[in-house]
Amino acid sequence: MKTPVKYFVSVAVILTVGCLSSSVNQHRDVAFWHAQHSPKSILLNYYGFIADFNAQLNNLPDPHLYQLALNQVVDAQFAWALRLLNNEEADAAMPFWRASVDQQGIEQRRQLSASLFRFERWEDLEYLNEQQLLPAGDVAEHLKLHRSASPRRIEQGFANDEGFLLDFSQLQAMPQCQYNVLMMTDHRLGLRQLNALSQRYRQHPQPRAASFCFSKPIYLGNTIDCQQQPDAAARCNWHPFIADKTWPAGFDFIVMMTATGFGNVQGGIMHLNSTSHYGLFLHELMHFNGFEDEYVLPAAKQAWLCDQRGLVAPNLFIANGVAPPKGWTLSASCQRGSKAYKPSADWSIMQYQILPLSEQYQQLWLQKINEPHYQPVRFADYFQQMEPAMDFINKMTNKNIAE
Incomplete structure (x- = not known):
């Protein structure tokens, strides 16, 4: 609870401004000191020195800045929103900057948009854009990309x-x-x-x-x-x-x-x-160089591939009445038609993509692209x-x- 002594000090600070103009700086400093040590008096002191307080909003402790923001002091709302964004509290910041952003200059709006972009708050950036409050620049260009805008709308620079x-x-x-x-x-x-x-x-x-x-x-x-x-x-x-x-x-x-x-390759x-x-x-x-999957192929592909004969890919042999190469083992590729064989009994990158490329498959790959007439x-x-x-x-x- 504010004591009578504290209240009279606050009032005295404001009244003195009008009577002793030569002491403005001294009384302003007293107001700052008093505001910092008595959060509940922040409003009274603020309205005595609005311009001075606005210039130092970023230096106010959280409770004081929050009180000003709650009381709809526009610049304090915006400063409080930026502080919340810096603390990764984007949801809490939104009502404060939305209430004050239209009264901010371009540099302040640029700072806000950069913070929103850092958290990929695309809906918030879209709101700024719709209100014509999003400054031109990198963030605005990133928003265009996010919306998959036409390349003609993207700045070349x-x-x-x-x-x-x-x-x-x-x-x-x-x-x-x-x-x-x-x-x-x-x-x-x-x-x-x-x-x-x-x-x-x-x-x-x-x-x-x-x-x-x-x-x-x-x-x-x-x-x-x-x-x-x-x-x-x-x-x-x-x-x-x-x-x-x-x-x-x-x-x-x-x-x-x-x-x-899903990832796939078709026709180059x-x-x-x-x-x-x-x-x-x-x-x-x-x-791209003709390797086949070593897991079960789609039924439509099996219908034609698994009825072929011989080496149909660098890593797949269809044993349609012919013996597979020595050392090759059964592959899961063909579940219908003739049996399919692959170069190694070990799992490969063509069966499980999380596996690294083995030396054997690297050599098969190299051998394929080195074939004289391969296209x-x-x-x-x-x-x-x-x-x-x-x-x-x-x-x-x-x-x-x-x-």
Whole structure:
């Protein structure tokens, strides 16, 4: 409870301001001291020295700043919200900054948006954007990426700083690499994940150095339609891209990272989702060079693959009336038709993607890409099969493409 003595001190501090202008600084200091030592008097002292208190809101202890915020002191509401955000209390901060943000300057709003971005508070950032209170800059650009906005709406300078591309115009294949790969995504998290995957690959390239070179991630945003079914294989509709895009010369494969869906390879195009781990990426990369899964294949694939004969993949032999290579063991790939065999009795990365690439499978991979006349199925082949009349920059021989 406030004692009469404390109350009269507070009143005296305020009244003295009008009578002794030469003592303003002294009385202001007394007000600050009194406010710091008596939280309940903070309002009385604040209204005596509003400008001075506003200039030092960030120096007030939590109880004092909270009292001002509760009493709808606008700058205190905003300062209290930022303090809560710094303490990782984003939910508690929201009502305070929403009540005060429209009266803040651009630098204060920039500080708020940076804090909200740090916690990935996309709905809050969307609110600021809708109220036209989100400053232009990196956070606003990240929000566009989060919404999968069109590449045309993304600032080029921001894309340069973040290390991704908005189109194919400056892409060039690396002639020293055996295969060049276009890395693409339709969403923000995909950009980061693609960079992480390619960076890890460069640290330990397989099956040898310069086997694969990866482009910077290319952001497609809402210009491509990708299915959003987490329990199904990742898929995108490439038909509009076949005629509308000028594809760069010298690229062999595409890695497309979607938000959801199981990883798979079809016709020189790898689909991954943005939570895919590196083992799966390497597993799918081996599919580019014809490796088959060593777990049970889909029934539709078994219907044609498991009735073949001999070596159908670097790691799969179909014993349709012929003996498998020496040392090869049964594979779970074929549950119908002829039996399938794999090179090793041990589990491999083609059966469980969490396993590392073994020396044996690395050598099989290397042997495959070193075959003199070996030509893998490239994305251009796949597109040509979908649209035979399409004019590619890099014409390639049409092949039979099987999923």
